[in-house]
Amino acid sequence: MQKPISKIVIVGGGAAGWITAGLLAAHHNADKGQLAPSPKLDITLIESPDVATIGVGEGTWPSMRSTLEKIGINETQFLLHCDASFKQGSKFINWCTEATHNPLQSPASYLHPFSLPAGQPQFDISNYWLPHHEQVAFAAAVSNQEAIAKASLAPKLGSTKQYGFINNYGYHLDAGKFSELLREHCTGKLGVNHIRDHVDDIHLAELGDIESVQCRSKGLINGDLFIDCSGVKSLLLGGALNVPFICQKQVLFNDCALAVQVPYDNDDTPIASNTHSTALDNGWVWDIGLPTRRGVGHVYSSDHQSDDQALEQLITYLTPSIGDKASDINPRKLSIAPGYRASCWHKNCVAIGMASGFIEPLEASALALIEWLASQVAEQLPANRQVMDTISTRVNKQFEQHWQQIIEFLKLHYVLSERQSDYWQDHRHETSSSDELRHKLALWRHHVPSVADINHRNPLFPAASYQYVLYGMRPNYTAMPAQLKPSLKRQAQQLFNENQQRTMQLAKALPSNRDLLQQLASHPFPLI
Structure with missing residues (x-):
């Protein structure tokens, strides 16, 4: 129990395994980006040679910039290697109704940008937008990213330092190429041991901890802490340790x-x-723009339509952009088991990525959860087994809170819709929503979403995210306040005006996404 935690075994590669390996090694074994002479941790990643990463195109949150910088990856190298592009938010099209007449009263699309509304967090401008909801969309009034993204402009200039920004941004990337880059960096620069082998068995110690994993070629591999990145199979946490799936x-x-x-x-x-x-x-359909192609996917409920009907819908979606070629597509079918494990950390095993849970990629939370949990393990790594349960208890508590909020926030998109098929009406049925969400929706009839509505610290989605979705879909959802202080109205008007001016300035100054990415081959981002 007092023996120091020094040997980490990660089962599974992909983004989950390699981000975890990179953050652990960078936090404990690296000095100013270079491998320390005497690494604290022995980190081994075991990756099956038969499991390929799904390279359909993935979206990240702005947190990925910090993650890559911690690991020590150059941003220009990352963008060029991973066929990556800049992401400034998510645009939701036709979520409100099937037919659109007045684009403000029943908007055909709205943006959930990565930038906070003007004035936040010190000043909440949303109350002061409500009287103007018929004249200007919420995101356009409080953020310049709607206009910038609509014009396919980049979030920064070529002279902006790496990972710096003018507008907050994440990435779109090729998941397969991303895993390759992480693997090369972690093994070449951070000293992570890489084994390509099958894990055939997991051996438990007398008190229920994982003692070792049995590899087909390499034999037994022992460890002090095991990280399960084995995907939906959840070989360690769900299999060997039998942690239930919710x-x-x-x-x-x-x-x-x-x-x-x-x-x-x-x-x-x-x-x-x-x-x-x-x-x-x-x-719904995701459509992600990379420099060389688009990644497109139709997410659907098998209880509401067949695979053939889903394929027909996808072909119909693609036909306006690629014509007759749409009929020739051969998409890959992915199965989703929506839910999460009752805990992510049990005994001496932590599950990260799909091994701990997965849900539809509506707000691209999968990679963000990987980053968060891998960071928690790296930053709170137990000194020994004796204190591990104390740390795992608090990590599990926040893990559950994050999952509950993700589910609530994604559900919000559905319950606000006025689309009329059985699928959408079933989503709005009160039996499929939590009491908590129903209470919040009743509250928001009279009060704008605020930080007081989120009952835990460091939420994945701030109050601003709820505002963007609520007022993107239902601009007139909240009753206008009876009285607003004149001094605060003037402050709000100044913020509205400054946002409008800033939008016009950036529209002239920023290059397009494509132009900036093409420049990087010969003019990398400055390092400082």
Whole structure:
């Protein structure tokens, strides 16, 4: 129990395994980006040679910039190697109704940007927008990112230092290439041991901890702490340790996806600055713009339509952009088991990524959860087994809170919709929503979403995210306040005016996504 935690075994690669390995090594074994002479941790990652990463195109949050910087990866190298582009938020198309007449009263699309509304967190401007909801969309009034993203502009200049920004941003990336880059960096620069082998068995110690894993070729591999990144199989946490899975299909119905890579018509096609999420009769389509192609996928509920019907919907979606080629697509089917494990850390095992849970990628929370949990393990690494349970208890508590908020926030998108198919009406049925969400929706009829509505620290989605979705879909949802202080009205008006001026300035100054990415090959971002 007093023996120091020094040997970490990670089972599974992909983004989950290699981000975890990178953050652990960078936090404990590196000195100013270089491997220390006497590493504290022996980190071994075991990766099956038969499991390929799904390279359909993934979206990240702005937190990925900090993660990559901690690991020590150069941003220019990352962008070029991973066929990556800039993401400034998510655009939701046709989520409100099937037919649109007045684009402000019943908006065909709205943006959930990565920037906070003007004035936040010190000053909440949303109350002062409400009287003007018929004249200007919420995101356009309080953030310049709606106009910048609509024009496919970049969030920074070529002279902006790496990982710095003018507008807050994350990335769109090729997941397969991303895993390759992380693997090369972790093994070449951070001293992570890499074993390509199958894990055939897991051996438990007398008190229930994992003692070792049995590899087909390498034999027994012992460890002090085991990280389960084995995907939906959850070989260690769900399999050997039998931690139960909490299904959420009764709340979020989508359990399938058809994913396909779509080429551009020409090399000059603008690269979208946000993920496009387009609502369909029984699900929705993601559309992610990378420099060389798009990653497109139809997420749907098998209880509401067949695979053939889903394919037909995907072909219909793609036809306007690629014509007759849409009929020739051969998408890959992905199965989704919506839900999460009752705990992510049990005994001496932590599950990260799909081994701990997965849900439809509506707000691209998967990689953000990987980053958060891998950071928690790296920053709170127990000194020995004796204190591990204390640390795991608090990590598990926040893990559950994060999952509850993710489910609530994604559900919000559905319950606000006025689309009329059975799928959408089933989503709005009160039996599929939590009491907590219903109470908040009743509250927001009279009060704007605020930090007081979020009952735990460091939430994944701040109050501003709820405002963007609520007022993007239902601009007139909240009753206008009876009285607003004149001094605060003037402050709000000044912020509205400054946002408008800033929008016009940036629209002239910022390059397009494609132009900036093309410049990087010869003019990398400055390091300082």
